[in-house]
Amino acid sequence: MKTSPKVIAALQSRLVSELTARNQYAAHLAFAKVAGYTKLAAYISERIADEDKHVGALANRLVLGETVPDVTRIDPIKTASDFAEALRLDLASETQARADYNADVGMCIAEGDAGTRVIFETILADEEDHIEDAEQRLAQIEAMGIDNWLSAQL
Numbered sequence: 001m002k003t004s005p006k007v008i009a010a011l012q013s014r015l016v017s018e019l020t021a022r023n024q025y026a027a028h029l030a031f032a033k034v035a036g037y038t039k040l041a042a043y044i045s046e047r048i049a050d051e052d053k054h055v056g057a058l059a060n061r062l063v064l065g066e067t068v069p070d071v072t073r074i075d076p077i078k079t080a081s082d083f084a085e086a087l088r089l090d091l092a093s094e095t096q097a098r099a100d101y102n103a104d105v106g107m108c109i110a111e112g113d114a115g116t117r118v119i120f121e122t123i124l125a126d127e128e129d130h131i132e133d134a135e136q137r138l139a140q141i142e143a144m145g146i147d148n149w150l151s152a153q154l
């Protein structure tokens with residue numbers, strides 16, 4: 001299916017970001033598991049499942065646009081073994097994703113590609129949920145203190 005080069009470039013760019021996000025979460029999942037924080041690990045596992053869905057949706061759309069998805073590239077990953085800092089890093093990635101998808105929705109409208117726009121909007125709604133969840137957890141840490149919060153993650 002004929003797809004505008006701008007739309008293809010955005011799909012590929014978002015694919016790199018989603019692969020980066022899922023790998024960043026995977027590193028934080030490993031830290032949480034090793035430390036025995038079962039509830040935190042379950043939350044991060046859910047995030048990875050969502051980001052993997054995004055990877056799949058973007059890759060499918062690239063194939064429909066007669067483009068082979070490049071799944072070999074990722075951006076530098078920002079990890080922290082301090083769990084509050086890890087949440088802040090993940091929140092920063094999610095906030096950047098929100099800005100990127102919003103810009104890409106605008107670009108799709110300008111390019112007259114409603115099909116890709118819907119895909120970007122669907123993913124954007126998930127990223128906004130992810131932002132909300134991370135902000136809630138950081139607010140809990142602020143209120144309870146990190147030690148009490150981590151005790152509740154066992």
Ligand SMILES: [Fe+2]
Pocket residue numbers: 018021050051054097123127
């Ligand atoms: Fe995502």
Ligand SMILES: [Fe+2]
Pocket residue numbers: 021051094097126127130
């Ligand atoms: Fe996300």
